[in-house]
Structures are given as structure tokens and as C-alpha cells.
Amino acid sequence: MSGSGGNTGARGGDRGGSSRGKGGPRDSSTRNAQGRERNRSSQKSFTENAPAQRTRRADPARLVAFEVLRAVASEDAYANLVLPSRIRHHGLDKRDAGFATELSYGALRGQGTYDSILARCVDRPLDQLDPAILDALRIGVHQLLAMRVPAHAALDQTVGLARAVIGAGPSALINAVLRKVSAHTLEEWLDLLVAGESDETKIASIRYAHPEWIVRAMRQSLVAHGRSAAEINDLLEADNAAPVVNLVALPGLGSLDEALENGATPGELVEGSALSSGGDLGRLATVREGSTRVQDVGSQLVARAMAAVDLGPRTDTPDGAGERWLDLCAGPGGKAALLGALARQQGATLLANEPAPHRAKLVSQALSAVPKDVWRVRTGDGREVGTEQPESFDRVLVDVPCSGLGALRRRPESRWRRTPKDLADLGPLQRALLTSALDAVRPGGVVAYVTCSPHPAETTAVVTDALRKRDDLELLDAGAVLDGVSLPGKLGAGHDSTAQLWPHIHSTDAMFLALIRKKA
Numbered sequence: 001m002s003g004s005g006g007n008t009g010a011r012g013g014d015r016g017g018s019s020r021g022k023g024g025p026r027d028s029s030t031r032n033a034q035g036r037e038r039n040r041s042s043q044k045s046f047t048e049n050a051p052a053q054r055t056r057r058a059d060p061a062r063l064v065a066f067e068v069l070r071a072v073a074s075e076d077a078y079a080n081l082v083l084p085s086r087i088r089h090h091g092l093d094k095r096d097a098g099f100a101t102e103l104s105y106g107a108l109r110g111q112g113t114y115d116s117i118l119a120r121c122v123d124r125p126l127d128q129l130d131p132a133i134l135d136a137l138r139i140g141v142h143q144l145l146a147m148r149v150p151a152h153a154a155l156d157q158t159v160g161l162a163r164a165v166i167g168a169g170p171s172a173l174i175n176a177v178l179r180k181v182s183a184h185t186l187e188e189w190l191d192l193l194v195a196g197e198s199d200e201t202k203i204a205s206i207r208y209a210h211p212e213w214i215v216r217a218m219r220q221s222l223v224a225h226g227r228s229a230a231e232i233n234d235l236l237e238a239d240n241a242a243p244v245v246n247l248v249a250l251p252g253l254g255s256l257d258e259a260l261e262n263g264a265t266p267g268e269l270v271e272g273s274a275l276s277s278g279g280d281l282g283r284l285a286t287v288r289e290g291s292t293r294v295q296d297v298g299s300q301l302v303a304r305a306m307a308a309v310d311l312g313p314r315t316d317t318p319d320g321a322g323e324r325w326l327d328l329c330a331g332p333g334g335k336a337a338l339l340g341a342l343a344r345q346q347g348a349t350l351l352a353n354e355p356a357p358h359r360a361k362l363v364s365q366a367l368s369a370v371p372k373d374v375w376r377v378r379t380g381d382g383r384e385v386g387t388e389q390p391e392s393f394d395r396v397l398v399d400v401p402c403s404g405l406g407a408l409r410r411r412p413e414s415r416w417r418r419t420p421k422d423l424a425d426l427g428p429l430q431r432a433l434l435t436s437a438l439d440a441v442r443p444g445g446v447v448a449y450v451t452c453s454p455h456p457a458e459t460t461a462v463v464t465d466a467l468r469k470r471d472d473l474e475l476l477d478a479g480a481v482l483d484g485v486s487l488p489g490k491l492g493a494g495h496d497s498t499a500q501l502w503p504h505i506h507s508t509d510a511m512f513l514a515l516i517r518k519k520a
């Protein structure tokens with residue numbers, strides 16, 4: 001499960017030593033600039049004190065991680081949304097925030113594997129444990145096996161956390177179980193767990209902490225998009241690494257200069273992008289004003305591709321009339337903001353549609369740096385736009401709701417929450433939205449069908465069905481268009497006219513793009 005401890009917030013720490021001041025919990029270890037704990041004593045030495053005599057205070061960074069895991073398990077919360085508010089609530093500084101991020105994300109990503117380890121160390125089925133105790137154990141396991149926290153600090157602090165927030169009772173159990181866990185390294189545990197197992201899917205599921213159905217689905221996806229099934233371990237491993245934060249300067253409106261002056265490095269795949277050096281991006285004025293935005297390079301590429309398709313000269317509109325663009329599923333507005341800026345440059349206008357009112361508001365906010373005469377937000381069901389405004393748009397982006405299997409590295413809990421049923425449930429909505437998009441585009445115009453999933457059920461199957469049902473459509477070479485909007489020689493995402501990006505190849509989310517042209 002290498003890489004499972006990757007964090008999104010620990011990079012770029014600028015102060016050494018422990019961040020805790022007066023009145024904070026006393027911990028014999030210190031955190032270094034990467035948010036990792038160091039201690040002079042050997043890794044495996046434990047204090048001989050009974051659990052009841054040890055610390056009773058919860059270390060704030062561990063408390064944040066525990067609260068994130070609890071919210072995810074009991075409230076169906078999203079870790080990436082809960083974590084920042086918990087960090088703010090507990091007033092963590094940069095270093096502790098990095099530690100809490102690594103701990104909560106790592107414990108959530110590794111959950112399946114950690115539970116298999118715990119099942120060997122607990123004397124009853126895990127589902128008979130109080131869920132709060134199980135979450136405390138998961139946090140302990142991640143510290144012991146993946147974070148290089150000294151074993152006694154991991155143990156003491158996890159027991160202290162449990163005493164403070166769950167009660168004195170469970171501390172002896174947690175202490176005993178974590179001691180058993182600490183008897184082996186992660187590699188040794190993985191070897192033990194897969195010993196005697198010959199099923200490749202089960203082995204990959206344990207080694208790379210993905211549910212077995214996702215291992216199968218990803219292998220199937222690789223093959224469906226013309227890659228080798230042998231890449232599966234690289235793909236799963238890439239899901240376990242924290243993604244680098246990418247920035248985009250809105251074309252014609254923003255500049256990367258400030259970000260580059262503050263440590264960002266130029267993006268390698270697409271012009272106008274940069275890799276952030278981490279830390280609080282709110283310190284950049286251009287990010288605050290919205291002309292430079294955080295956006296995965298995969299999303300940047302598909303939006304740029306939609307805008308770049310050569311539609312040839314129009315013969316059916318008065319001279320000087322600008323193109324009309326539609327973003328049919330726009331919330332929260334990442335691609336709409338980039339499209340708005342590109343539309344402005346190309347003399348076009350953009351209608352951004354989103355049915356959920358709070359997400360429609362986010363779309364307006366995302367577009368705030370783009371002049372208001374370029375765009376409009378519609379709050380409504382995208383399935384109705386095709387009949388309400390038939391053949392009205394030159395370019396349509398339909399970035400459908402999907403399983404998100406291509407963005408697992410961003411959402412640490414999602415792999416354990418998703419089920420194969422999600423794929424089946426989303427199919428009819430994806431097909432109806434594509435149909436609406438195809439009705440809304442004018443003859444000679446183009447529809448960009450996009451998912452952040454590589455699964456054939458929500459990518460190639462949806463596109464193939466649409467093409468089979470009508471004879472006025474042609475599939476364009478999306479890989480070639482993507483090559484055209486990326487830096488020369490960098491991408492090569494094409495396969496059989498549709499294109500698929502991959503985290504392990506392109507360091508992007510696994511975005512799928514099909515470009516469908518309605519015949520003139």
C-alpha cells in the first residue's frame with residue numbers, strides 16, 4: 001500500500017519542532033516540517049506505564065483526524081470538506097494541519113487493508129466493535145505502519161485520544177491491539193495477509209487498499225481504453241498518492257506570475273497551468289480574485305479541447321454573431337470558469353446550467369472573474385435543455401454526474417462508499433443528459449461528453465449507444481484534439497477516437513473525453 005500516507009497539506013512546512021504551545025498536550029515527540037513525528041528513542045520502545053497512567057489529553061492534530069473519520073462514517077461526510085473546517089475549529093498551525101491531513105486521508109484510503117490487519121489482532125468481528133473505537137484503531141494503525149511515527153508516540157497518543165473522546169474503558173483494548181499491530185511492518189503485514197492467496201484481484205485489493213470490485217473495474221477500464229491490464233498495480237498505487245495541486249490562469253484574464261514567484265512551477269502538460277508549491281493558496285491575490293484557479297490538469301484539458309474543435313466557417317448566421325456555448329452540468333463551476341474565459345477570447349457566450357441551487361451559486365462564484373456579459377447561469381434540469389432550446393448551441397460540454405472512479409486519489413473515503421450499483425444507477429441519467437446535449441447542439445456543432453471515470457459503462461458504452469441510435473452524428477478524434485491543446489509531445493491520450501487520461505500515466509484524474517459532432 002505504498003503511498004497511502006501521502007498528504008495534501010504537509011508539504012512546504014517552514015518551521016521545525018513542535019508547534020504546540022503552552023497548555024497543549026505534552027508529547028515527548030516533535031513534528032518536523034513535513035508534519036512527521038520524530039523521537040530520539042527507538043521505534044519499538046513503549047512506555048511501561050499502564051494505559052490509565054498515560055496521557056489523557058487528545059493531541060489536537062489526532063483529534064481532528066479522529067473527528068474527520070467519525071464524520072465520514074456516521075454522517076456520510078466528505079473528508080475533503082470536513083477536514084478544513086475541523087482544522088480551523090481546532091486552530092491547527094500549518095505543521096499540525098499537515099499531520100492531521102496525512103493521518104485522516106491515509107487512514108481513510110487504507111481502511112480496507114487496515115481492517116484486515118485489525119481483524120487479525122482483535123478477538124471479535126470488527127463489526128462488533130464500537131465504531132468510534134474502530135476509527136481510533138484505524139488512526140493508530142496508520143501512524144504505526146505508514147507514517148513513521150515512533151511506536152510509543154502512536155500508541156500513547158492514540159490511547160490518550162480514546163480516553164479523552166471515547167472514555168477510559170476502551171483504552172486497554174486499544175493499547176493491546178495496537179501493540180499487536182506494531183509487531184510487524186506494513187510490508188510484513190501485507191505478506192501475511194496475502195500468504196497462500198492466488199487470486200490476483202484479492203492480492204491487489206489488499207496490497208493497494210481498493211475494494212475488489214474496483215480492482216476489477218479498473219482492470220476492465222484499462223483494457224477498454226486500449227491499455228494493458230498489467231498496468232493495474234501502477235494505477236491503484238497512483239490512487240494512493242496525494243495529487244499535486246494544479247493551478248490554471250484564466251486565459252486572457254489571469255496570470256501565473258504571482259504563483260510562480262511564490263514557488264509554483266510551470267505545468268508540464270498544458271500551457272497556462274502550474275503546479276502549486278502547497279500551503280494556503282488564499283495568500284495569492286490572483287487566487288482570491290478568481291483569475292487563477294485550482295483545477296486538475298485533466299479538467300483543464302477537456303475544457304480546452306471542447307473550445308478548440310475546429311467547426312469550420314458558419315454559413316447560417318449573420319456575420320459577426322458569436323458562438324453560443326453550453327455547459328450542461330456545470331456545478332461547482334471549475335470547467336465553466338475556464339470555458340467562460342475561453343468564450344470571451346473567442347467572442348462567444350456561455351450558458352452554464354446546474355440543477356442544484358447551491359451548486360448553481362458556486363458556478364456564478366467560479367465565473368466571477370469573467371465579465372458578466374459573457375455568461376449566464378441557468379438553474380434547472382439539463383435533460384430539458386435539448387427540447388427547450390433545440391439546435392441552439394455551437395458547443396456543448398456535458399460533464400455528467402458519474403461514479404468518480406477516476407478521482408479516487410482526491411476523495412479518500414469514496415472507494416469504500418461506492419458500489420457497483422452506482423454505475424448501473426447513473427447510466428440512464430448519463431444517457432438522458434447526452435441526448436439532451438445532442439438535441440441542444442446545432443448541426444455542425446460539437447458535444448464534448450466528459451466523465452471523471454474511466455469505466456466503460458459510463459464512458460464508451462454511453463457514447464456508443466448514442467451513436468447507434470442516430471445517424472446525424474460523427475465521432476471526432478478526441479485524442480488528436482487533446483494533443484493539440486497540450487504541450488507538444490506530452491500527452492498521447494488517444495485511443496480509437498475517444499480519449500482517456502490516467503493518474504499513473506498523465507498525473508491527472510482519469511478523465512474521459514468523447515467529441516461528437518452533429519453532421520451539418
Ligand SMILES: C[S@@+](CC[C@H](N)C(=O)[O-])C[C@H]1O[C@@H](n2cnc3c(N)ncnc32)[C@H](O)[C@@H]1O
Pocket residue numbers: 299328329330331332333334335336353354355356359380381382383399400401402433
Ligand atoms: C461531474 S459534476 C460537473 C463538474 C463541473 N463540470 C466542474 O467542472 O466543476 C456533475 C454535475 O451535474 C449535476 N447534475 C446532476 N443531475 C443533473 C441534471 N439532471 N442536469 C444537469 N446537471 C445535473 C450535479 O449537480 C453536478 O454538479
